[in-house]
Amino acid sequence: MGAGGQMSNDPFDGKKILERVPVDPPFSLSDLKKAIPTHCFKRSVIRSSYYVVHDLIVAYVFYFLANTYIPFLPAPLAYLAWPVYWFCQASVLTALWVIGHECGHHAFSEYQWIDDTVGFILHSALMTPYFSWKYSH
Ligand SMILES: [Zn+2]
Numbered sequence: 001m002g003a004g005g006q007m008s009n010d011p012f013d014g015k016k017i018l019e020r021v022p023v024d025p026p027f028s029l030s031d032l033k034k035a036i037p038t039h040c041f042k043r044s045v046i047r048s049s050y051y052v053v054h055d056l057i058v059a060y061v062f063y064f065l066a067n068t069y070i071p072f073l074p075a076p077l078a079y080l081a082w083p084v085y086w087f088c089q090a091s092v093l094t095a096l097w098v099i100g101h102e103c104g105h106h107a108f109s110e111y112q113w114i115d116d117t118v119g120f121i122l123h124s125a126l127m128t129p130y131f132s133w134k135y136s137h
Pocket residue numbers: 101105137
């Protein structure tokens with residue numbers, strides 16, 4: 001009431017919302033691709049396989065540590081340790097899922113059959129469909 005009824009209830013101060021949003025993007029998708037170095041688009045089955053093996057080893061180490069040591073913790077600490085383990089393991093398994101996902105985009109190697117084989121194995125191990133996702137994604 002202090003403003004004497006002259007205050008506006010319009011949070012955009014009279015401007016239409018489309019006037020506030022840039023209509024033309026500042027760059028195109030091709031501009032973005034040109035800005036990325038070309039070596040980033042080269043597929044390497046060795047480098048890609050390294051990430052699969054790396055993540056599998058990390059997942060196994062988390063599994064081993066959790067199943068070896070958490071059962072011996074006193075109850076209050078175990079109740080805290082299991083969720084921490086679940087979070088860490090889920091992060092690593094999500095990384096493996098992402099690698100399988102990229103196989104569906106033919107980003108794992110130069111060979112489609114390798115991509116499909118690795119993607120199918122990773123997604124099946126994580127109980128997610130590979131080929132139905134690949135064709136519908
Ligand atoms: Zn995708």
